[in-house]
Amino acid sequence: MDQLSQIKIVLVEPTHPGNIGSVARAMKTMGLSRLVLVNPKKFPHYEASKLAAGAESVLEQAEVMQTLSDAIDECTLVVGTSVRDREVTWPTRDPRAAAQAIIQHTAVPTQQAAILFGRESSGLTNAELDQCQFQIRIPANPEYSSLNLASAVQLINYELRMQAIAQTDGLEPLSEQPVTNVAARQRPATKAEREGHLEHLQNTLVALDFVKVNPPTVLMRKLTRLYNKADLTVEEIQILRGILASVDQHLTRS
């Protein structure tokens, strides 16, 4: 169950302080404690404390960040949440499959996961979802999918707890045993490392005249999604950037 402390619940620009309190309560009932608030409208706030109802410890330890990057740069797995269908399709898992992947990922004690929850009114932006390796989609009633923020957190944290219990009990052995002694180069890349690669890729594509518009937003979104699906390791990023550097050299020479 210690793994639950490697999982951050990240609320992106929450509007209502009461929701922050309800989220803290939902988290604590399932044994999670690491809450991160990105640019909250009002925090700290008495309504948050009131609705936390015994989970004030989660609020007291909450980290407040200015930007999403600050919140997730150190994380080796970043996932978003959504109940909506989107035009752009990200790789999507239901809460159960997602919890399985997250608990498996955090079996390595140095690895941290972040689960992003969007604004009450409008959710996560496409740019925010671009930073996620996959999206959790709660299979809500298509005619009424209006889960409130705390309910969404409650469901997903419940699945994490169920999965953590299963793992502790050895009841449901995970299909792939996590490798606990990961060589440094085989560890999953952090978000900052993944972004470094994507920036490099974009620069090389511009230098190649491959892109017609600059910045190539749509293309980069597709490439971001492609590489996020691959769960790149440090070594893989080294290889990809090595290839890009080789292209860069040829371009400079010619």
Add this chain to the structure above:
Amino acid sequence: MDQLSQIKIVLVEPTHPGNIGSVARAMKTMGLSRLVLVNPKKFPHYEASKLAAGAESVLEQAEVMQTLSDAIDECTLVVGTSVRDREVTWPTRDPRAAAQAIIQHTAVPTQQAAILFGRESSGLTNAELDQCQFQIRIPANPEYSSLNLASAVQLINYELRMQAIAQTDGLEPLSEQPVTNVAARQRPATKAEREGHLEHLQNTLVALDFVKVNPPTVLMRKLTRLYNKADLTVEEIQILRGILASVDQHLTRS
């Protein structure tokens, strides 16, 4: 999914009308609609309507009963909920196992199930639990098991929905179903298409003088694994090969 209409959510003596509204909302997000209120303190009430937030239809159809017997007499399966340990031990299931049993039970269209939720302050009495075939116990954090009423309803209704979906699909809900409107370009690439990309990549790397041995077996194995992890679509392969073609052109020109 029709089975969900054979399941009643029964709130026993709810105190706060706001909670009744939140329960209605939680139910509707998961496709349940049959709410029964046993001796509610205040109902109808504007706070219930306010918190229902679009799920007023559930409140309008709610049945109000004087006694628990009236609420459950027609039901062929009655289960209670609890987060507490009790001295008397009833047969207990976690929400997943319970949902499985309930969905199985309601596969017979004439059979109805009721799930009882107790008072906000004190839950169900022992006498009320005596009327249940089993008890659902949410595996909450033992140090803080204070789920609010709507959260408990949300979790259990979520499990019912997951189970109903699994039954409808004939699939385990664990499966990672990408939710997509699969246009032709979004379909997963075939093995031949993936191999075509990797051959192209190898040729370009050789032309770039990126590789020191030819064929670059170890490198290509790593790149194969990398791109296999990404589950490439047809469109993604087109993009990747487009980039390679652009590099090829520059190499030919210089």
